[in-house]
Amino acid sequence: MKKFLSLLLALATVLSMTVLAAASVSAADGTPKADNAVFVADSGDDNAAGTTPDAPVATLANAFSKLPNGGVVVIIGCVTIDKTEDHPRVMPAHSGVITLTSYYDGVDYRAKPYGSEPVTPRLSLCNQTLDLEFHGDIEMDWLRINVGVNPDAGTIMTNAIITMNYHNLTVGEHIENCYEDPNGVASDFDLDYSSNGNKANNGRFCPPILFLGSSANTSDVPRDAGGETITGEYTMNIAGGAWQSVRIGDRDLENLNTLDCHVTLNITGGAFTYWTGMYKSNNLSVMCAAQAGTTPNFVCDLTITGGTFYGEVCGFGRASTNSLGDGIQQGTVNMNILGGKWIRDYEMHGGYAFAASTTLLFDGAKVNMKVDPSKMDLGTMDQFTVAGLDGVTTTLEMVTESDKIGFFGLDLYFDETYLPLTTGGEVEETKPAETQPAETKPAETKPAETKPAETKPADTSKPASTEATGTKPASEPTDNKGVPAYVWAIVAVVVVAVVAAVIVAVSKKKKA
Numbered sequence: 001m002k003k004f005l006s007l008l009l010a011l012a013t014v015l016s017m018t019v020l021a022a023a024s025v026s027a028a029d030g031t032p033k034a035d036n037a038v039f040v041a042d043s044g045d046d047n048a049a050g051t052t053p054d055a056p057v058a059t060l061a062n063a064f065s066k067l068p069n070g071g072v073v074v075i076i077g078c079v080t081i082d083k084t085e086d087h088p089r090v091m092p093a094h095s096g097v098i099t100l101t102s103y104y105d106g107v108d109y110r111a112k113p114y115g116s117e118p119v120t121p122r123l124s125l126c127n128q129t130l131d132l133e134f135h136g137d138i139e140m141d142w143l144r145i146n147v148g149v150n151p152d153a154g155t156i157m158t159n160a161i162i163t164m165n166y167h168n169l170t171v172g173e174h175i176e177n178c179y180e181d182p183n184g185v186a187s188d189f190d191l192d193y194s195s196n197g198n199k200a201n202n203g204r205f206c207p208p209i210l211f212l213g214s215s216a217n218t219s220d221v222p223r224d225a226g227g228e229t230i231t232g233e234y235t236m237n238i239a240g241g242a243w244q245s246v247r248i249g250d251r252d253l254e255n256l257n258t259l260d261c262h263v264t265l266n267i268t269g270g271a272f273t274y275w276t277g278m279y280k281s282n283n284l285s286v287m288c289a290a291q292a293g294t295t296p297n298f299v300c301d302l303t304i305t306g307g308t309f310y311g312e313v314c315g316f317g318r319a320s321t322n323s324l325g326d327g328i329q330q331g332t333v334n335m336n337i338l339g340g341k342w343i344r345d346y347e348m349h350g351g352y353a354f355a356a357s358t359t360l361l362f363d364g365a366k367v368n369m370k371v372d373p374s375k376m377d378l379g380t381m382d383q384f385t386v387a388g389l390d391g392v393t394t395t396l397e398m399v400t401e402s403d404k405i406g407f408f409g410l411d412l413y414f415d416e417t418y419l420p421l422t423t424g425g426e427v428e429e430t431k432p433a434e435t436q437p438a439e440t441k442p443a444e445t446k447p448a449e450t451k452p453a454e455t456k457p458a459d460t461s462k463p464a465s466t467e468a469t470g471t472k473p474a475s476e477p478t479d480n481k482g483v484p485a486y487v488w489a490i491v492a493v494v495v496v497a498v499v500a501a502v503i504v505a506v507s508k509k510k511k512a
Contacts, residue, residue: 030103030142034072037104038063041077041114041121042087053109060123061088070096070136074104075121075143077114078182082126082148089127094136103142103174110144119184122146125208131161131215131251138164141172145241147206149181149189156189158205159244161251163215166261168235173269175241177207193242193273193310194343204273204310207242209251212263213292216252227257229295235264238307245274247317248300249290256327258293267340268306275311284354285309287317288333296364298331305339305375309351313337315367316356316392329356329365329392336370338399341377342384351378353386355394362391369395373402 037051040063044056050066053076057063060081063073080087102109102121109121125132126148147160156179179187191203212234238246248263250256265288272285286309288300294316304313315333335353342351355367369386378384383406388394398405 029106030108031072031074031099031101031105033105034099036067036069036071037074038066038071039074039076040079041075041117042080043077043115043117053107056114059086059088061091064091064094064098067096067098068092068094070094070098072099072101072104074109075100075102075123076109077117077121078119078124078146079122080124080126080148080182081132083130087126089130090133091135097137097139097168100138100140101142102144108142110142119180119182120144122178124148124182125160125162126157127160128157129159129161131163131211133163133165133215134167134169135165137168139170139172140175141170141240142174144176144178145208146178146180147208149179149185149187151181154188156187156206160208161211161215162208163211163213163251164234164236165214166212166230166232166234169210169212169237170235171210171238171241171270173240175270177242179206193271204275205244207244207271207273209244209274210236210238210246211251212236212248213250213257214253215250216254227253227255227292229258230261230292233262233264235266237266237268239269242271242273245272245285245287245311247287247290249287249292251291253291256291256293258295258326259289259298259331260295261298263288263300265300265302267302267304271308271310273310284314284317285311286313288314288335289316289329289331290318291327293327294329294331294365296330299334300332301334301336303336303338307339308341308343310343312352312354314354314357316360316362316365317354318357319359327361329360329362332366332368334368334370337376338370338372339375339377341379342381343379351381351384353384354389355387356389356392358389362389364393365391366393367395368397370397370399371405372399373405374400378404 039050039053039056040058040060041056042058044050044058046058046062048055048057050057050063053074056076057066060073060079067073081089083089100123111120113120122144124146148157149155150157179189179191181187189203189206191206193203193207213230236246236248246265246267248265249259265286267286274285286302286304288302289298300315302313313335315335316329319327333355337353353369353371355369356362356365367388371384371386373384376384381404383404385406386396387407388396
């Protein structure tokens, strides 16, 4: 009997390990087979059905048109996006989620070129300053993204743009970046994402820019003054790839939109290359609100637990180059920096977290920062700098103490209600009383709690994102049916244990 029980326990262990191994294999096999899948390559035919890899369609827009309710687009060759009618950049609207991948149903199409094409499969963005527009929820993984090389000039078409037009985006960890011409010849552009002495032809400009919103080139029809009011809830999850910057907002629209929405931005991996070293200006690695006005209902929950950052992160960032629309900043940004690798860049710039840009107009804007230096890779950096702004109620929660966290003073400071003013990284000795007066303004320390029912009635399903400095834990690994793999392992062990218990009970009863 003891040998039999030992055998059962060994079987339980093997079963649990098999389940976990199966889940791992599934995750390593790329995108699983779907009911609706369309194959695409430049050398395909838009008159084809696109339902098999032997007969792909020729354009991404055509592939999307065949998936109005969502599905999988399998990129098996070069898929070019440029300014011509032959390679449309505006994707048709769709419901459901469309997944972009080159590794599908166990076949990694990235292993070799399709047909006579000279390059391996990739999404090739050859549309400098013009965007690839999505008009529905997107997931992308197991995919090469190429920012094309101009064959005549021999330089990369920098500032390639992807706009989500206020839809959800998930970027997986298996995104690869390349910079090649149509024949696969790599650029001799300096692709070091760091500053390289601040040379003009710098690699930080090369990766694409991600916008949750819209671009100036979205429509040729002028919009009404004041733009649109954007409502709803949106999520961006980024785990891989290299990106010039990620922006919650728009790009150079003729009339500013107003954000009256709730955005969740989770960064667990990838590289973010843009830096300026100027808190007043321009593009940063991550901006939680950019080139748009915001209402008191606006909430952005940014949580960084991974990734490599060559530049700055900002709450309310950058005014538009087009001034139409009020652009007033209100609402709340919850900035949780709980990991990531941070690079100190040219002339000691980079490694900053700013509450806001000084070029904006504020009316009740709030930024709540939560920083855990024990989980941040600061490398050889002497100091990671955090900064509030006069006119923006800014709070800071330090999870752990570190002498590598400094505070930037001058006109940028944390509200003295919560923290002392700081200059050059040193606390002013003349204002010790300002470190503990938070009891006089309790409501300001948790702005998100003042109106939970009015702004986000659905927030009961995800309370972590509505806390002033709350974070969202990483999702558990799951199988293809959404059940965590460890659950199946536990079930297997329990079933075997129950069987063993029954056998023991029967055996004892017989002996009795």
